[in-house]
Amino acid sequence: MISRKIILTFPQALLDKPIVYKLIKDYNLIFNILQAKITPDEEGIMILEIKGASRDYNAGISYLKNLGIDIRPLDQKIIWNERKCTHCGLCVDICPTQALSFKRPQMKIEFDKRKCIACELCLRICPVKAIEIQQ
Ligand code: SF4
Ligand code: SF4
Secondary structure, eight states: OEEEEEEEEEOGGGTTSOHHHHHHHTTOOEEEEEEEEEOTTSOEEEEEEEEEOHHHHHHHHHHHHHTTOEEEESOOOEEEOTTTOOOOOHHHHHOTTSSEEEETTTTEEEEOTTTOOOOOHHHHHOTTOOEEEOO
16 A cells, blocks of 8 residues: 655646545545635646555556646655745735735734645746745
8 A cells, every 4th residue: 555645736627526536436536625726827736645456556647647637746845935925915815725825013024834745836926036946
């Protein structure tokens, strides 16, 4: 039995398809949905913890990849660059874990990396690229 946390990004055309249901039915995988969100450009982002036999896991991942779903492990580190940040607040609304928040009363952005699950939603929305993946 293996257990993995992964981020799935899937296009608008697949949003209403029973993809996750098929992972259970056809590939015997158990999963936990940790986060699910539709981005402003109408992509679906889902963070899953998947458990199952190694062979079933690999077959399930192949099934998802063949559908055109982007799959990444949930082990990346996110860096917030305070000097680039304009404190516009766009990322605060989209962050599902409140890792990015406004510090009051100054209304300046704060980043709590312990809360960050590296879903990358903030990277897509930040107009000045103040948020990056650590290479
Ligand atoms: S990657 Fe960005 S949006 Fe996602 S949890 Fe971390 S700070 Fe929030
Ligand atoms: S979206 Fe970018 S510039 Fe705006 S508050 Fe967030 S990190 Fe700063």
